[in-house]
Amino acid sequence: MNKFFQHICIWFVLIFLYAPIMILMVYSFTDSTMIGTIKNFSLQNYVTLFTTPELVSMIVGTFTLAIGVALLSTFLGTTGAIGAFYSKKRTRGAIEMANQIPVVNADVVTGFSICILMIIFFKVRKETFIPLVIGQTALCTPFVYLSVLPRLKQMDHSLYEAALDLGCTTSMALRKVVVPQIVPGIISGFMTAITLSLDDYFITTYTKPATFDTISTYVVNATRGSQTEIKTALWALSTLIFVLAALYVVAQNFTKKKEAK
Amino acid sequence: MKNRTLSRKQLAIPYAIFLLLFVVLPLLVVIYYGFTDKAGNVSFDNFINFFKNGKTIGTLVYSLAIALLTTIFSLLLAYPVALIIAKGAYSQKAKILMIFVLPMWINFTLRITALKEILTLIEGNLAHYQFFNTILCMVYDFLPFMIMPIYNSLTKLDNGLIEAASDLGANKFQVFVKVILPLSVPGIVSGVTMVFLPSMTNYVVLDMIYNSTYIMGSLIGSYFSAYDWNNGSVISIILLMIILGITMISNKYTDSEGKTEAVR
Numbered sequence: 001m002n003k004f005f006q007h008i009c010i011w012f013v014l015i016f017l018y019a020p021i022m023i024l025m026v027y028s029f030t031d032s033t034m035i036g037t038i039k040n041f042s043l044q045n046y047v048t049l050f051t052t053p054e055l056v057s058m059i060v061g062t063f064t065l066a067i068g069v070a071l072l073s074t075f076l077g078t079t080g081a082i083g084a085f086y087s088k089k090r091t092r093g094a095i096e097m098a099n100q101i102p103v104v105n106a107d108v109v110t111g112f113s114i115c116i117l118m119i120i121f122f123k124v125r126k127e128t129f130i131p132l133v134i135g136q137t138a139l140c141t142p143f144v145y146l147s148v149l150p151r152l153k154q155m156d157h158s159l160y161e162a163a164l165d166l167g168c169t170t171s172m173a174l175r176k177v178v179v180p181q182i183v184p185g186i187i188s189g190f191m192t193a194i195t196l197s198l199d200d201y202f203i204t205t206y207t208k209p210a211t212f213d214t215i216s217t218y219v220v221n222a223t224r225g226s227q228t229e230i231k232t233a234l235w236a237l238s239t240l241i242f243v244l245a246a247l248y249v250v251a252q253n254f255t256k257k258k259e260a261k
Numbered sequence: 262m263k264n265r266t267l268s269r270k271q272l273a274i275p276y277a278i279f280l281l282l283f284v285v286l287p288l289l290v291v292i293y294y295g296f297t298d299k300a301g302n303v304s305f306d307n308f309i310n311f312f313k314n315g316k317t318i319g320t321l322v323y324s325l326a327i328a329l330l331t332t333i334f335s336l337l338l339a340y341p342v343a344l345i346i347a348k349g350a351y352s353q354k355a356k357i358l359m360i361f362v363l364p365m366w367i368n369f370t371l372r373i374t375a376l377k378e379i380l381t382l383i384e385g386n387l388a389h390y391q392f393f394n395t396i397l398c399m400v401y402d403f404l405p406f407m408i409m410p411i412y413n414s415l416t417k418l419d420n421g422l423i424e425a426a427s428d429l430g431a432n433k434f435q436v437f438v439k440v441i442l443p444l445s446v447p448g449i450v451s452g453v454t455m456v457f458l459p460s461m462t463n464y465v466v467l468d469m470i471y472n473s474t475y476i477m478g479s480l481i482g483s484y485f486s487a488y489d490w491n492n493g494s495v496i497s498i499i500l501l502m503i504i505l506g507i508t509m510i511s512n513k514y515t516d517s518e519g520k521t522e523a524v525r
Contacts, residue, residue, distance in 0.1 A: 006345045010357075013342050017364055017404065020375035036382045076276045083273020095273060098280040101288070104454070104508050106462040108478040109497045113287035116490055121290055138283045141276070170268045199368055201465050202478070206485065216465075219370035223377070223469045238371040245366035249359050 021242055028235035033228040045236035048229055055233060062198065062214040069136040070193035076137065077144025077193075078186050082178065084145075085152045099142045110139060111203035118207065131207035139203055140196045144189030151185035191248075288501070294494035307495040317480065321499070324477040328461035331399040335456050336449065338400065339407035343448075344441070347415035348423075358412055365405045373469050376401050380470075387471050394470055399460045406459075407452040414448025415441070450514040454507055462500065 023035060028046075032039035049055055084095045102110055118124045118131040126132070155178070163173040179186070201216035208217065215237070222230050298304045311317050346357050364372060376398055380387060387394055418441065426436045462478035477500060484493035 003350050006349045006351075009341050010345055010351075013338055013404070014360065016338075016401070017361070020379045020401075021364070021367070021372065023379060024375040035378045076279055079272040080276025080279075083270055083276065086269040087273055091270075091273070091277075095277055095280065098284050100508075101284050104458070104504055106458050106478070106500050106504065108462045108464075108481050109291070109500050109504075110287075112481050112485060112493055112497055113291045114283060115485070116294065116494070117283070117287040117290050120490065134283055138279075141279070145276070174269070174272075195366055201370065202462075215368050216370045219368070219374060220465055220469060223370075223374060234371065234374065238367065238375060241367050241371065245363060248366070249363055253356065253359060 021238065024235050025239045025242065028232070028239045033232055045232045048233040049236045049240075052230075052233065055230070055237075058213045058215065058218045059237070061212060065132070065136070065214065066194050066197040069133060069140055069197045070190050072133070073137050073140035073144050073193045074186060074190045077141045077189055078148050078179075078182070080141070081145045081148040081152060082174070082182075085149065099145050101142075102139050103142050103146070107139065107200065107202035111135060111206035114138060114203065115206040126207060127209045129209060129212070132204065132209070132212075135203040135207040136197050136200060139200060140193035143192045143196060144186075147189040147192060148182055148185040151182035155181045291494045291497045291501075294490045295498045297491065299491060307491050311492070311495050311499070320477060320480055324461045327395060327399065327476065328457050330396050331403065331460040332453055332457045334396060334400045335404050335407040336452065339404055339411055339452065340449070343408050343411035343415055347412050347418075348420075348441075354416070358408075361408050362405045369402055370465065370469065373398055373402065373466055377470055391471055395467055398466045398470055399463070402463070402466060403456040403460055406455045410451040410455065411445060411448040414445045418444050447514055450511045454511045458500075458504060458507065461503075 027035050029041055029043065030039045031042035031044055049059075080095065080099075084092045087095070114135040115131065118134065119126065124130050159177050159181075160173055163177045164170065168176065198215065200214070201220065204214050205217050205220075208214070213221070219234060222234060295307060296303055296305065298306055342361065345351070346354055346361070351357055377387070380394060380397070384390060384394075422440055422444070423436055426440045427433075431439065462476070462481075464476045464479035464482060467476055468479070477496060481493050481496045484490075484496065
């Protein structure tokens with residue numbers, strides 16, 4: 001393949017991926033209500049985004065939920081991975097198999113099955129947020145587990161034994177010796193959990209309280225409605241999320257470079 | 262000594278209980294509902310009705326067609342991109358890959374909204390090319406998930422093999438067909454599993470672009486809103502069987518690490 005063709009191919013796909021987001025970003029800074037119409041510069045969308053109580057509570061709710069779920073799944077996934085790693089082969093195999101279910105399963109099925117279990121079987125009311133948190137945690141934890149496990153495999157196990165021999169208690173040895181060595185895996189698991197929770201629509205829609213909305217469920221409902229003010233405010237939200245994601249990725253790149261040095 | 266190892270193992274207990282309660286048990290409940298009727302008696306009627314009903318079979322076929330086409334087009338777009346990034350003339354491979362997977366971080370409903378606006382601008386009315394639009398939106402949504410695993414398997418590929426093949430007289434096309442392509446199969450397979458199933462069930466995309474509900478996932482949704490747990494469970498079980506099939510096929514070709522890498 002010659003270079004010219006390579007560039008064309010890369011740029012074609014890049015434009016396909018980015019053009020919609022970019023155009024939306026540009027239009028989020030105008031007062032136009034439809035893409036394609038030329039209007040004036042305006043920050044009205046951003047004002048609407050941060051002053052409409054409905055939108056603000058939806059955004060705060062989404063991120064609070066994501067952080068809560070991510071913390072819970074990081075705890076479960078990390079302890080689960082450490083525990084399973086040192087367990088007998090059969091126990092570990094069983095945990096690994098069950099862990100794989102939410103990863104390969106369709107989100108619709110996961111959401112539906114957890115909803116039936118919680119609401120019909122256990123009779124937990126959706127308003128308690130318990131089905132929602134449990135459902136999203138069931139989706140996110142396996143990915144935390146999978147990102148912690150490779151770090152455990154690379155770890156130097158004699159250090160843990162040495163710590164115990166030198167008088168550490170087991171919990172202290174875990175905190176001071178094991179956890180620091182697997183921190184990169186824990187962090188990347190945490191971030192994956194955050195993204196999965198932010199991106200989730202199916203589990204949320206089956207298990208959420210009627211009055212609560214995350215970005216996903218809110219946007220889907222908004223596209224059915226005809227409120228242009230909300231629609232254009234969501235353009236502003238897309239812009240902000242895009243900028244945040246880009247900043248995160250750049251920062252991640254930067255720290256990786258430092259590590260390499 | 263015995264005490265020490267015991268306490269590390271015990272860390273797995275909370276997660277093991279969680280998995281049992283909220284991953285395994287829900288599936289058992291779904292199976293129970295799938296094989297019982299509304300009164301709670303064991304019956305296969307739900308399945309018989311599913312396969313007798315033209316509409317549900319049509320939905321199954323339609324979803325499979327969408328998933329198949331989405332997977333094929335994603336693969337056709339993603340493979341050259343992954344190959345160029347991994348083996349092409351670019352020096353900053355990791356950074357370029359970052360640019361391609363960055364959209365994964367943005368909520369998919371927001372991305373589909375963006376694409377919908379552009380399509381409305383170009384086509385005027387989205388109703389004219391429904392099938393085309395569906396595939397386009399699905400490919401747009403899932404493309405990064407295809408690029409990632411293929412790129413990963415291609416970077417692992419030893420350049421020495423490619424050089425050896427060309428030294429031994431293979432032309433560029435032969436090198437690709439005989440060396441690069443076979444060795445990237447694990448990446449392709451894990452990419453396909455990450456795209457095929459979600460695109461078969463992701464009814465939100467269809468719902469957002471033209472309020473259609475003619476896909477497997479939406480059947481669950483419609484039974485769900487009608488409080489019809491039995492028929493919803495039947496669809497779930499059928500999807501689970503398809504998943505099981507795909508997993509069994511893909512396990513033959515991939516190492517277990519494929520999936521994690523794709524996520525990170």
